[in-house]
Amino acid sequence: MIPTYERSRYLSAAIESVLAQISEREFNRFQIEVVDNCSTNKAIESIVSQYKGKVSFYCQPKTVDIYTNWNTCIERALGIYIHILHDDDIVGTEFYHRMEIGFNTNSAIGAACCRHQHIDEIGRRLKYISRLHRKKAGIIPNFIEKIAISSLFDPPAVTVKKEVYEKLGKFNSQMESSADHEMWIRIAVNYKVWFEPQVLAFYRVHNNTITSTVLSSGYNLVCARRVIKTFDRLLPSHLCWKLTKQALEECGKYGIKLAFRALSKGDLKTTFNQIREVLRSTHSLKVLSVILLVPWLAILAFLWRALRKIFVPIA
Incomplete structure (x- = not known):
């Protein structure tokens, strides 16, 4: 599921990174949908139309906050597993295959994730690579104690069982820029989390993001403290x-x-x-x-x- 709003520059790259992993005979197993937050930029729908039959398009009737748009992705998802891939991020070869392997190893696994790396505006890999939690793929030990302290995964690196969202609820928009972190904590408290040590997801860093605005204002730490205040009922x-x-x-x-x-x-x-x-x-x-x-x-x-x-x- 690919949420987007007004930005079309990187959308094709996001879609292509997904399509590159799906053979023709596997298409009936996948749902690829762009969920647009009522953009005025008509190029978004035009780009999606180029993938007719492979990628579907849904437009919100009115603009909502980013986290409500993520929740619409969850509501519209038809599959067993849900991957929310932002329109400016991409996934690497074998991402979906490796995530599925993880889920299939243990029914108690609620989410599967991988190492991820930051890329710049033109797709060059930057120095930042997320933490190596274990050398071989497997369940992350003591994950609650790790994820509560710091948000360890950017959204493109995480895939979640749909039934997990159905049980725990969707993203809490009151957490704003830390909504994903709060969700990962909820999942860690209730389920096991699988980790793939290969770098298979890429988070794009550029000026035209909500993240850059949040960092400039210091609001990232305000939202982080908001999550920490929920610990007494979550942990x-x-x-x-x-x-x-x-x-x-x-x-x-x-x-x-x-x-x-x-x-x-x-x-x-x-x-x-x-x-x-x-x-x-x-x-x-x-x-x-x-x-x-x-x-x-x-x-x-x-x-x-x-x-x-x-x-x-x-x-």
Whole structure:
């Protein structure tokens, strides 16, 4: 299921990455549908029409929030497993095959996921690759304690059984930019989660995203704290206090990392907003001491890049 709104630039790449994995004899096993959030951009429907018979199109009667559009994807999905692939993301070869293998190993598995990598606007692979939870494919041990502290998977890396959404409910739009994280926690509490160590999903990083706006304002940490406030009703009681403390500290560490990156690029607005929300998230001495290092680390990073430009010969 491919949710989209106004953006058509990357849609063909997303669709093609799915079609590349499906042979002609397997098409009756797959549903590929673009769920448009009542866009004014008619190019979206035009692109989908090029795949007539292979890709269907649904348009919301009116524009809704992004998470309600995700939930429409769930409601319209006909298959046993649901993969929500954003219109600017792509999947690699064997993604669906490897996810299905995972689900088939144990009926208690509610979601299957893989390592994922960030790509840029033109599809070049960036340095970031998600964490390796185990060297061989299998169920992630102690997953509740890991996913509660940090959102470990971007949406294109996760496939969920439809019955899981039917039992646990759909995405909570009140969580806003952390709606996916809150959903992964709910799943981890109630089901086992399968992990595929191969990098088979790719999350596109560019300026024309909700994520970039959220990071600039520091609202990402506001939403993260909103998820943490649900721990007392979501998590087992014996884990709640410990994981709440660790998750708030992780919020602080992540905010500092973003502040450092922003400051090294001269983006003072993002730097200030991230540090402000870090201070609202945690008073951990470990985190507070690192905040003092951010300006100096940013200066060193800036000087390092400048020196590389001077001394590294141009090929």
